[in-house]
Amino acid sequence: MASETIALRDDGLNLAELARLDTAKKARTGEGLESQLAYLAETRADHAYSPAVQKLFDLVLSYIEDAEANHRAGRQPAAWMCGGLWSPLYYACDTVPISINEVGRLGSSDAMTVAEDYFQLPKESCSMVGAVLGEFFLRADRTVKRLATYNMMCEPLNIAWELLRAEGVDVFRVEGANRPNTEDEAGRLRIIQDFIESELRDLAIWLHGRPVDETRLSVELLRYNRILAKMRRILHLRVENPLYIRSLATMYLLIGTGTYFGKPDAYEEVLDGLLEELERPDHIRPYPENLVRLVWSGGRGQEFGVYKTIDDSGGAVTAWHTPDEWTRGYREDLPPLQAYADYIITGRTMIGTPVRHLKRIEETIAPFQARGILFYGYVGCSFAGIHREIQSTHFQRLGIPTIALEGSFQVGPPSGQLLTRIRAFVEMLSR
């Protein structure tokens, strides 16, 4: 299967074509869904009634291929980006951000083999690092060899970017200040904010050779705030119509807030279309009376079978706490670079200790009618392991059921054991 995938890609098939082939293979052989692309094709077919969801998946499946092709053809510069934080600056500098996380999500199942054999990554190291490194290497001859990263992400990734630098990738590092942010004082925040502002100025010069036009940047920050407001409205409408957009499609909708899949206007049209569909009173999709609404916290997960299993077991994820959602957006009363720096150090909820995050999760339980919380992280990630421990203990004390899930980042189906635990959790909460 792995070598078949590579051969197809060398033949020039794009991701949409691969998704059709994956589904055709499943239909032919009667096997379970094996790849992320097959899950996407299936959930897309399940949403045949929604033109907006169809357009969403068009964006998802064409995102990386289009960004790379437009860059190669000289139509629109692009650069890779680690984390969704820099998108407004990329767009303000006329550069399409390509999310490094997406290449792992829709990549090839050969990536881990490359990571272990070529980069000599130990098997027990974090699967996210291996999948990203391996996949980047596999597409090295046709992709953009420029990448901006954030040193705050984690040490294993910091090392991975140096391995890519050694392969000829132009790596720009945005420095950060990792700290337990429950103890921030005004003076310390001011120093960090000034520093981040200067890092943003340098990133703009790396992106397009000159300082960012601050008026353009304002437009992008306002766009993000507008998109976030639409997303919140969609998520709230979904509470009463939880299966109109199923969990995997909702996860992709949320991912789009970080990059707009390279096409900001088209992405916003998807949100507008979905709002229009969800606001029609006759558009409720039937769902079981005892459907279990859940909170998802942590990494978004590459194992799409997890989302399918939640939905198929009588659950639905209605509230999400993943790195880019549920931030308060950018302050509109500050100059743009200052607002950007303020957002990076105080607006996001995932950076610093997980303690500050607890309150935000608590606040979503009642409005999203959640009966339990899924804490998701990747095998080998010590950061997420500590966060899950602190968070689970906190919510257990409050009497709110939680389950800690550990999955893998690389392409492939989730383990049977993981799916069994999810089914049991949803079933327990449905009684």
Ligand code: SF4
């Ligand atoms: S899963 Fe954890 S260890 Fe792995 S790259 Fe992400 S933050 Fe780093």
